[in-house]
Amino acid sequence: MREAKRRNLGGKELRKAIGKQLRYLRRNLGYIEGLADKSSLELLSRREYRNLLVIGEVYRQQERMYEERSRRIADRIVIIGQPYVRPMVRGKAGVPVEFGAKISVSLVEGYTFLDRMSWDNFNESGELIRQIERYRERFGRYPESVHADRIYRSRGNLKYCAQRGIRLSGPRLGRPKRVVDPAERKLMRQDEIERNAVKGKFGQGKRRYGLGLIRVKLAETSGSMIAMAILVMNLEKLLREVFWLMWKRAIFAALHLPRWSFCTF
Secondary structure (H helix, E strand, O other): OHHHHOOOOOHHHHHHHHHHHHHHHHHHHHHHHHHHHHOOHHHOOHHHHHHHHHHHHHHHHHHHHHHHOOOOOOOOOOOOOOOOOOEEEOOOOOOOEEEOOEEEEEEEOOEEEEEEEEOOOOOHHHHHHHHHHHHHHHHOOOOOEEOOOHHHOOHHHHHHHHHOOOEEOOOOOOOOOOOOOHHHHHHHHHHHHHHHHHHHHHHHHHHHOOOOOOOOOOHHHHHHHHHHHHHHHHHHHHHHHHHHHHHHHHHHHHHOOOHHHHHHO
């Protein structure tokens, strides 16, 4: 179709093209139903039968959106081979929509913890309380401070952190202050620096550990690859710390320094 080769289509042209494709698909599915009456669908391979079911669901979703003149539908399928993948509108420059798993991670002393992974879009602010409770399960106490984006600074999260003596980074809710105390400004700046470490982990995982190149088909194997990438990130950090300690021990042994000096090197 000519419309498929054009970058931008008007509303009427796009609706006309979608309607034409839906009619083509309805015709082809009708042919398949007629053949199924004469012979069994068991003649299809497992993959072909699965794709047929997915195509039928795609047709149902697209027909409903076409009739209702809507652009949204629950559990929308965008890839026939991977029906669990959902489009996520992120609003980024050049990439308004992303596809793939959405993960929620926490960073503790440089180590990354995978708290949630979902193929459906979710609001990150609702994950803060769950992440803090998981921190308490891992380390036996609540964190002194949490460094997160502004989206996490909801009234419910602020109240939860205040009741447990946790400082949630970021500006206060409401109208900003006209005059900010220098000590408070310095603290906010330090919070931003520490918060950027979490964003840096996402970039590091995509550049060096293949988080941006997940090419497996199944949702389970994709989740396993994401978890393995994060595990390798943590193992590499652990190895760096071990080699650093071994190097310092070798230096102290070569210089014949007392062991108590090891902590002040």
